Amino acid sequence: MARHNERMTEHELMEAVRRACIEAALAAYEDAGIAGLCAEGRWEAAISALQSLDLRQIAAGAGGAPARGAS
Numbered sequence: 073m074a075r076h077n078e079r080m081t082e083h084e085l086m087e088a089v090r091r092a093c094i095e096a097a098l099a100a101y102e103d104a105g106i107a108g109l110c111a112e113g114r115w116e117a118a119i120s121a122l123q124s125l126d127l128r129q130i131a132a133g134a135g136g137a138p139a140r141g142a143s
Contacts, residue, residue: 088134089127096121
């Protein structure tokens with residue numbers, strides 16, 4: 073049973089990371105559009121937002137332990 077609970081926690085952590093990535097990318101893309109950036113600039117802003125995500129903070133918020141080497 074403990075193994076099943078561990079897998080659920082891992083799954084929840086992965087879902088939290090996915091959710092955070094989507095939210096960050098969409099928010100950055102929309103903000104860049106409001107600021108008047110072209111499509112390419114909006115895409116670059118979205119990628120930058122993904123690169124600057126704090127994975128340890130996401131993991132802590134999801135109740136999981138941060139992955140080794142995550143930043």
